[in-house]
Amino acid sequence: MSLANAPDPAVREAVVEQDLKSVMHPIVQHKVLETTQIVVTKAQGSTIFDADGTSYLDAMAGLWCVNIGYGRTELADVAAEQMRELSYFPHTQMNVPAAALADKINGLMGGNYHTYFVNSGSEANEAGFKIARQYMKHEHPGDYRFKTVGRYFAYHGTTLATLDAGGMGERKTKFEPFSGDFVHVAPPYCYRCPFGLSYPSCGLACVKNLEHTILGEGPDTIAEVIVEPIMSAVGVSVPPDEYLPEVERICRKYGALLHVDEVINGFGRTGKMFAHQHYGVSPDIIAIAKGISSAYLPIAATMVKNDVFKSFYGEASENRQVGQVNTYGGHPVAAAVALRNIEILEAEKLTERSAEMGAYLLDGLRTLMSHPMVGDVRGKGLLCGIELVKDRTSKEPADAEQITAVVDFCRNNGVLVGRSGGGRRFSNTITLSPPLVITRAECDCIVETLDRALGTLKPS
Ligand SMILES: Cc1ncc(COP(=O)(O)O)c(C=O)c1O
Numbered sequence: 001m002s003l004a005n006a007p008d009p010a011v012r013e014a015v016v017e018q019d020l021k022s023v024m025h026p027i028v029q030h031k032v033l034e035t036t037q038i039v040v041t042k043a044q045g046s047t048i049f050d051a052d053g054t055s056y057l058d059a060m061a062g063l064w065c066v067n068i069g070y071g072r073t074e075l076a077d078v079a080a081e082q083m084r085e086l087s088y089f090p091h092t093q094m095n096v097p098a099a100a101l102a103d104k105i106n107g108l109m110g111g112n113y114h115t116y117f118v119n120s121g122s123e124a125n126e127a128g129f130k131i132a133r134q135y136m137k138h139e140h141p142g143d144y145r146f147k148t149v150g151r152y153f154a155y156h157g158t159t160l161a162t163l164d165a166g167g168m169g170e171r172k173t174k175f176e177p178f179s180g181d182f183v184h185v186a187p188p189y190c191y192r193c194p195f196g197l198s199y200p201s202c203g204l205a206c207v208k209n210l211e212h213t214i215l216g217e218g219p220d221t222i223a224e225v226i227v228e229p230i231m232s233a234v235g236v237s238v239p240p241d242e243y244l245p246e247v248e249r250i251c252r253k254y255g256a257l258l259h260v261d262e263v264i265n266g267f268g269r270t271g272k273m274f275a276h277q278h279y280g281v282s283p284d285i286i287a288i289a290k291g292i293s294s295a296y297l298p299i300a301a302t303m304v305k306n307d308v309f310k311s312f313y314g315e316a317s318e319n320r321q322v323g324q325v326n327t328y329g330g331h332p333v334a335a336a337v338a339l340r341n342i343e344i345l346e347a348e349k350l351t352e353r354s355a356e357m358g359a360y361l362l363d364g365l366r367t368l369m370s371h372p373m374v375g376d377v378r379g380k381g382l383l384c385g386i387e388l389v390k391d392r393t394s395k396e397p398a399d400a401e402q403i404t405a406v407v408d409f410c411r412n413n414g415v416l417v418g419r420s421g422g423g424r425r426f427s428n429t430i431t432l433s434p435p436l437v438i439t440r441a442e443c444d445c446i447v448e449t450l451d452r453a454l455g456t457l458k459p460s
Helices: 009-022 030-035 073-085 096-108 121-139 160-165 169-175 205-217 243-254 306-312 332-347 350-370 400-412 440-455
Strands: 040-044 047-050 055-058 113-118 147-151 182-185 222-227 257-261 285-288 300-305 374-380 383-388 429-432
Touching: 009 030, 055 440, 073 332, 096 113, 096 300, 096 332, 113 121, 113 306, 121 160, 121 222, 121 257, 121 285, 121 300, 121 306, 147 205, 160 169, 160 182, 182 205, 205 222, 205 243, 222 243, 243 257, 300 306, 332 350, 350 374, 350 383, 350 440, 383 400, 400 429, 400 440
Parallel strands: 147 182, 147 222, 222 257, 257 285
Antiparallel strands: 040 047, 047 055, 113 300, 285 300, 374 383, 383 429
């Protein structure tokens, strides 16, 4: 395959015309797309190509998902082969690739899980909520345990329930009111500790807040607590090491299930296969997506610890089975592709590479502290955030226009970076989540481009 496609202005023009006439895009304003757009036609490694031949270093791996990098034609062969063999059958019965994939990821988790397949991270979390509720109905029939405890500034997906479980106020306002089945606690966002404290003298006030909330709501109303180990959307907030074990302890104390969202964090992103493995916890429910197939095909899953799975096991007459179905879950072609993706991840030691390159990238990003508007640089593995502020003492977030200027400068200079999604107030962190195959030279390019971008900012 040629790396750069032959530029074709006519094709590009036709795509833009068709698209603007007929496509409704997610989350971007169409008026912006009228003047600035990338028509992505090819991609290889960490680089994507516009139809006009322009190349961009994709420092976000798409939407935090193309972990093994672009252009793996081997996966196209796997998909074609599987499609010829068996294109589809509902997962109420068994198929070869889905069984092999479940066995593989169960092994990666330590061998104590069953896997329910879905198609997106949102569905994986949504199924997690429902499995937690159904489990509580089976195991605590006298209680009314239905609530999920989430954290402010978290993101768990785009459906009504996952949006409600998350804590991004501005993403929610246009869809309110929500059900009230999801309650929220303070996040472990140490740079902006909601209690104005500092670690470690804070004594993990955020965990005390969790316990306080569970007690306030009534422990026998709580089905589960959902956490993304390293909070991506708020700008890559890495919690203190004791945070997750303490959350697990509180869950056990009050009989709530621990639901971990590994949708971004998983499959090598943070320098371990799964981020919760940094912290030695044993979740009851785990949502996985994105890196499971590196987005070569849509597939995701909800993993359920065997102790919980037992509750769904019985005679047909007992009506204990998982109370839902989805058409495409366990799709053989997506499962075959995901399995080979994980084999590549392992064979090329991309998780180890994520730890090594992540440390290298983070070292480079720390040099950006020379810019007065860089308030904080943080990350784990190849998941990093650079938080921009007007002033380091007040920590007042940089203006949205300044963040946009940095993102646009990078893009105009061939590097695609992301930004946090905290709404008008907390969208002030530049995020990085490149393919795990990124090279040192590409890491240098990201740092050097950000350095130049930040150099254009004038503190307001
Ligand atoms: C942590 C987290 N959970 C869940 C989701 C939802 O995944 P999807 O967009 O595949 O529905 C996302 C999406 O970015 C995410 O970042």
